[in-house]
Amino acid sequence: MTQTAKPSVRHPRLKRNKLGLTQRDYEGSQSTLCAGCGHDSITAAITQAFFELDMPLHRVAKLSGIGCSSKTPTYFLSEAHGFNSVHGRMPSIATGANAANRDLSYIGVSGDGDSLSIGLGQFCHAIRRNVNMLYMLENNGVYGLTKGQFSASADVGSRAKRGEENRMSPIDPASLALTLGASFVARSFSGDKKQLVPIIKAALTHRGFALVDVISPCVTFNDHEGSTKSYAHTREHGHEVVETDFVPILHEIQAQQDHGSTTAVTMHDGSVVRFRSVDEGYDPTDRDAAYAHLKELQAKGEVATGLLFIEPTSMDLHAFENTVDQPLVDVPFEKLCPGSEVLAELQSRWR
Amino acid sequence: MDRDSRDRTDDFVVTNDFVVKVATVNGTGSASANGMLMQAIFRMGIPVSGKNVFPSNIQGLPTWYEIRVNKHGHLARNPDVDLMVAMNPKTYEQDIAEVRPGGAVIYDSSWPLDEELFRKDVLFFGIPLSHMCVENFKGDRERILMKNIAYVGAVAALLSIDLEVIKGMLEEKFSAKQHLMDSNNVAIRLGYDYATEHFDCLLPIRLEAMDANRDSVLMTGNMAAALGCVYAGATVGAWYPITPATSLMDAFRSFCAELRKDPETGKNLYCVIQAEDELAAIGMVLGAGWMGARAFTPTSGPGISLMNEMLGLAYYAEIPAVIFDVQRTGPSTGMPTRTQQGDLFTIAFASHGDTKHILMFPADPGECFYFAVKAFDLAERFQTPVFVASDLDIGMNDWVCKKLEWDDAYVPDRGKVLSAEDLQGMDAFYRYLDVDGDGIPARSLPGVDPKGAYLTRGSGHDRFGRYTEDGDLYQDVMDRIARKIEGAAEALPPPEVRLVDGATVGLVTMGGCRGAVLEAIELLADEGITLDFLRVTGFPFCTAVEEFLLSHDVNIVVEQNRDAQLMRLLLLETAVPKSKLSSVLDYRGAPLSAEVVVGGVRDRLGLVPVEAG
Known part of the structure; x- marks a missing residue:
């Protein structure tokens, strides 16, 4: 569809950041995704995170592949350079861009099809190279633009809209990233902006590859009964969410704020990420423990969310x-x- | 060609005009021995070429090295072998059969040669190389390695190569490794002395020092192309290892390790990434090109196949990229260590949808250097991928080339790149707007200025860079890009044209076929057949190419692929009628020889061979 300009009405008393910009300045064009799409909530969280970090717009490079999620860079930071590439190949474009210009802030937006099927190889190798970027994986378990096929992250037993049941085991990007040596692994839910915004800020601050896997329900193709990535499924466990479905291992991640019984991790630039473990004794700087905990919760049918792992001093591509x-x-x-x-x-040697 | 056509002295010895072929086993160290032989002849000031015919294998399969010496400077491959150094019993039969009557064979007489293999019309020189090496060296590895050096000594004796030249080379090579130098010196003498003491009958071929190489160096096309990347200011290279392109990135890395360190910090002023595959390699090049770096990837046919989708993206999103396609035989894995010019179709129109790419066809390592630099200029000026299409023969074999020259006044052509001031001075910036009417819009680089921000995309966009599914707006951009690419035709290096009086037939070729075609033209001229010469150096074709084709009654296109890809491309892209075109094709994987061209031209022109006097 052709683009619809957003109304340019601005409230005179909108909050401004250190650059004198309002959050509206961090927005993009109007979304063309379905109403209620989880991705739009993520876009809003991204917008807020960049605004709160006082990030100069043109010093951000936003990249994506192909799919519903990959359309979203148009919907935030319209004054940042963007690159909507080809299916599953965003990591390599981001790697080359970062190699050429290490000073920009990189955000790659991808989906579960883009990252875990067609682009699984590039996803893995960008992690290995520890390319300094925020990698946002908007995970809905389904192919939207081609109308409802399972993706590789679909859970066993999850039902497609047409009724068939997925029997193959899913690829879990968070545990995959941990095994590949990722230096920052987080998971969140598109409906939990309170959790998501600080995670994005921490990920943008992290030097190295920061994976943020966000469960993001597809209202059109994966929001029916039988789907394990629907709003309904979430709501059904709604009262239990905190306890069961979405267990926040670390439920508060906020830069430069004191929360009492918190642990602090100092990032490469000196900023501090503080977190508080909900599960007693959980140490997000211990890769093996993080992996074990993830698997333990998975076995119970629960999804661990929060900042799962961080290694703030890892070597990046450069x-x-x-x-x-x-x-x-x-x-x-x-x-x-x-x-x-x-x-x-030189040529005197070639004789 | 018939041996009788060569210049002979009274004693029937041919000087500086012959072929030596060495047959060995892959992985035994013969490659460096053979290179040494060729280098020694080069240092004697004699025009020489060396063609490595090797298997896709690390150890054990047969391999050959062909050295052609030619005082007239004809250095294309010549399959007519004067001297066969037969070191591989498994291929004795075919190797001995290849020797021309009157030629000679050197073999390892540590074991008797099968009676049936002897030929009456060929001289046989048996040298007990293995026995001598067992007696003089310790350990299996050294014995095997030194056997190669020993045959170099024997060949040196038989061809009158100055031993001092070889000793000098060994000193340079092993100056830091006395033990190796000693072994090599012993081995050289073993072969040299044995040959001198045991053979009093001379070979009918001989070397005599010349002074033809004063301004020349020995280099491979991949080395030269890599050096071109260094000089052009390329900072990002991404690649996936593939024969025969691997040595290009190896060379770039080693040049950079020497020439591209920041003097203050010792850190690298370049970034080379070994990608997980060619899809990622080209992706990285596009990412870097988008940021404004000069970026490149070396690859071969299979890599090009994988890169197709990204190449369409680069074409449509208008991102500079330089791709070195060091061609090998296809399709599929084909013969990975054999040469071909089979990628033309695929690179000219790489990707689905309508595309057309800028191609360059270097003929030798020297052009690999100059074309590499030019490729970066064109890629940035036209904001599109540029292919430098060489082949395995140019890329991996040592060629005698004129010394490379560099103009220190060179300034990179960055094309229309807008600075922060440029952007600030504009009312509005639209990435795909053709302001100058030449089909080339200006581009902004990320991070420079907020006003330059836009979202580049492989999806449908209009001239303002906005997403569109409107057919007219889409077509507007596609037509403009087509115009832009057409404009590159005259910006490419000009074709090489050689005209003779009265010729009505043109021989047309490209790339590494040059030497064989020029030699064939001389040979045919001796028969009274005059031919004009056109070497196509780039695509899209410039008007000079079309004019040449139209002005000749017949154009015979000589190329190394089955489907006459250059001829068909000429038919498609110029006004030449099909009736004026025909083909001589050789796609067996070996560098082209004049013999094939001469035979082909005679056949196309309906002529019978002229017996040489």
Whole structure:
């Protein structure tokens, strides 16, 4: 569909951040997703997180692949550069972009089809390289644009809209990322903005690959009875959500705020992420323990949410490649071209 | 070609005009020995070429190395073998059969040669190489390695290669490894002395020092292309290892390790990423190109096949990228270590939907260097992928090339890139708006200025960069991109044209076929057949190409693929009628020889071979 401009009405007393921008400045064009789509809630959370972090708009690069989720970069930060690429290949575009210009803030938006099926390889290798980016996986267990096929994250026993039941085991991006050595793994629910916004902020602050897996119900193709990724399924366990379906291991993650019995992790830039474990004794800096806990909850039919794992001092792509601190795009040509004398000297060896 | 056509001295010895072929077993260290032989001849100032014919294997399969010496500078492959160094018993039969009458065979006489293999019209020189190496060296590995050096010594003696030249090379190579230098020196003498002492009958071929290589160097196309990337200021390289393109990125890495360290911090002024596959490699190149870095990927046919979707994205989203396609035989895995020019169709129109890409066809390593630099300029000027299509023969074999030159006044052509000031001075910026009427819109780079922000996309967009499914708006952009690419035709390196008086037939070719075709033109001229020459260097074709084709009654297109891809592309993209085109094709995987071209041209022109006098 063609785009509809949002009304440009602004309340004069809208809150402004340190750059003097309002949250409206961090918005994008109007969403063309279905009304009630979980992805739109995530877009709102992203908008808020960037606003609260006082991020200069044009210093953000937003990338995506193909699918409903991948449409969303149009719906936030309209003054940031964006790249809507091809299906499952956003990680490689982001990797190359980051290699060339390490100073921008990168956010990649993908879905469960884009990341866990067609793009599983690139997803895994971006994690291995620890590309410095926020990787937002908007996970609804279903293919929306092609009308309702199961995705690789569909749970065993989950029913498609047409009735068939998924019997293959799902790929869980969070546990996969943990086994691949990811340096930041979080999970949240699109309906829980309170939890999601601080996670996004922490992920953007983290140096390295930050996976945020967000359960994001598809109102059109995966919101029926029998689906395990529907709002109804969630509501059915609604009173129990905190206890059962969505168990927040760490339910508060807020930068620079004191919460009493909190633990603090200092990020590479000196900012502090504080969290409080709901499950006693849970240590999100212990990879093996995080993995074990994830699996333990999964066995009970529960989904662990919150900041699951963080390794704030890991080596990223540029550390692996030992590149200069200056972005490569800013290195002047004179420093790159060795010149005619060197060429003559080199060739004296080729005789 | 008939041996009698060669210049001979009174004693029937041919000087500086012959072929030596070495047959060995892969993985035994023969490659460096053979390279040494070729390098020694090069240092004697004689025009020489070396063609490695190797298997897709690490150890055990047969491998060959063909050295052609030609004082006239004809250095295309010549399958007419004068001297066979037969070191692989498994291929004795075919190797000995390949030697021309009057030629010679060197074999390892540690074991007797099967009686049936002897030929009366060929000289046989048996040298007990294995026995000598067992006696003089310790350990299996060294014995095997030194056997290669020993045959180099024997060949040096038989061809009168200056031993001092070889000793000098060993000193350079092993200056830091005295033990290896000693072994090599012993091995060289073993072969050299044995041959000198035991053979008093001379070979009918001989080397004589010349001074033809004063301004030349030995290099491979992949080395040269890598150096071109360094000089063009490329900072990001992404790749997936594949024969025969691997050595390009290896070379880039090693040049950069030497030339691209930040003097203050010692950190890298480049980033090379070994990708998980070619899909990711081209993705990384596009990401870096979008950011404004000069980025490239070296690959071969199978990699190109995988990259197709991304190449369409780059074409449509208008992102600069440089792709080196070092071609090998296809389709599928094909013969991975054999050469071909079979990727033309696939790179010219890579991706689904309507595309057309800028291609360059270097003919030798020298052009690999210059075309590499040009490719980055064109990619940025036209904001699109540019392919430098070489092949395995150019990419991996050592060629004698004129020394590369560099103009320190060179300034990269970044094309229309808007600075923050440019953007601030504009009313509004629209990424795909053709302001100048040349089909090339200006681009902004991420992070430079808020006014330059836009969302690039592979989905339908209008001239303002907005998503669209409106057919007219979509077509408007597609037509403009087509115009843009057409404009590249005259910006590419000009074709090579050689005209002779009265010729009505043109020989047309590209890339590594150049040497064989030029040699064939000379040979046919000796028979009274005059031919004009056109070497296509780029695509889209410029008007000079079309004019050449139209001005000749017949154009015979010589290329190395089955389907006459260049000829068909010419038919499709120029006004030349089909009746004016025919083909000579050789797609067996070996570098082209003049013999094939001569035979093909005679056949197309309905001529019978002229017996040489």
